Amino acid sequence: MTETEHTSETVTLARLPSGVSLTTTVHTYRPASADADTAADATTAGSPTLYIQAAQHGREVNGTETLRRFHERLLEVPLSGTIVAVPVANPLTFDRVSYTAPETFDSVNSNMNRVWPGDADGSLHQRMAATLWEYVTQADAIVDLHTGSPDMYPHVVYREGDDRARELASAFGTDLLLSEEANDDASEEWHRRGFAGKLRVAAAGEDIPAVTPELAHNKQIVESAVETGVDGLFNVCRTLELLPGNIIDHDQTVARNHLGKVTTPESGLFRPEPALELGDLISAGTTLGTVFDPATYEPLVTATTERAGLLYALTKEATVVEGEALASVALVRESEN
Numbered sequence: 542m543t544e545t546e547h548t549s550e551t552v553t554l555a556r557l558p559s560g561v562s563l564t565t566t567v568h569t570y571r572p573a574s575a576d577a578d579t580a581a582d583a584t585t586a587g588s589p590t591l592y593i594q595a596a597q598h599g600r601e602v603n604g605t606e607t608l609r610r611f612h613e614r615l616l617e618v619p620l621s622g623t624i625v626a627v628p629v630a631n632p633l634t635f636d637r638v639s640y641t642a643p644e645t646f647d648s649v650n651s652n653m654n655r656v657w658p659g660d661a662d663g664s665l666h667q668r669m670a671a672t673l674w675e676y677v678t679q680a681d682a683i684v685d686l687h688t689g690s691p692d693m694y695p696h697v698v699y700r701e702g703d704d705r706a707r708e709l710a711s712a713f714g715t716d717l718l719l720s721e722e723a724n725d726d727a728s729e730e731w732h733r734r735g736f737a738g739k740l741r742v743a744a745a746g747e748d749i750p751a752v753t754p755e756l757a758h759n760k761q762i763v764e765s766a767v768e769t770g771v772d773g774l775f776n777v778c779r780t781l782e783l784l785p786g787n788i789i790d791h792d793q794t795v796a797r798n799h800l801g802k803v804t805t806p807e808s809g810l811f812r813p814e815p816a817l818e819l820g821d822l823i824s825a826g827t828t829l830g831t832v833f834d835p836a837t838y839e840p841l842v843t844a845t846t847e848r849a850g851l852l853y854a855l856t857k858e859a860t861v862v863e864g865e866a867l868a869s870v871a872l873v874r875e876s877e878n
């Protein structure tokens with residue numbers, strides 16, 4: 542017997558210069574017994590609504606695959622609220638298998654995750670965000686699925702000091718949680734890079750707890766990343782009491798985002814220290830790798846970390862240019878065992 546009712550709608554996100562409509566599919570899940578009216582009543586009566594989206598950055602396909610598998614399993618379990626899911630939030634970047642859209646589509650901001658809550662009269666990305674924002678603001682919790690790269694340790698980002706977002710992040714279950722300061726508390730870099738326009742930050746501004754899981758890998762379906770995503774969504778649903786079942790507790794390390802980035806002052810060929818692994822706790826002064834002049838073999842830079850912490854990114858793109866990030870070390874705030 543099907544426990545959960547599923548409907549889907551095609552939603553126009555924006556109009557392309559040619560006049561072609563840019564559309565995506567929005568999926569809605571409700572308890573099987575409820576018709577639309579009673580489901581709406583149930584929402585106002587306090588049963589929660591969860592909004593999940595993937596692929597704002599179109600190459601981050603493991604979020605999209607996570608939602609496909611989540612869909613299959615969700616139909617077999619009894620739901621006590623509403624879930625709205627958008628597997629392809631940004632078809633422009635999905636079709637290009639890219640992170641950002643070309644300037645020909647959006648001269649204001651090529652990164653959709655810098656324009657929230659969007660603007661119905663704005664640029665293409667702003668219009669797309671404004672369309673989806675209508676769904677976002679009806680939700681009680683937000684999960685914005687992203688993926689990093691093979692060089693990045695899977696983690697979930699939440700706003701520092703936001704206990705409800707912290708609970709969602711914790712429920713998602715990755716080994717590492719990264720708290721991020723926002724607005725007045727945030728660094729100059731945070732403001733310069735337009736992070737106030739992230740969906741997670743804009744939703745928090747509306748008092749909706751939101752988290753950004755960063756599953757590993759992009760462009761390829763990676764089973765472990767997808768299963769982490771599906772397990773994470775189910776545990777988030779249990780925590781919100783959308784689904785029955787025991788909440789699974791995880792051992793997690795909490796660290797702070799956007800600190801301890803190690804960049805190279807020289808261009809060349811970077812060889813990461815072979816003994817290092819993502820997730821390692823390292824001390825200040827640890828050697829992360831060496832940048833060589835590829836033609837003369839001369840070592841140019843020995844990259845070290847100034848601070849102790851958890852190594853959560855270490856580049857595998859061997860050809861590096863000056864100023865580029867080689868590694869990220871998160872400042873550990875607490876360990877939970």
Ligand SMILES: [Zn+2]
Nearest residue numbers: 598601687688
């Ligand atoms: Zn992303």
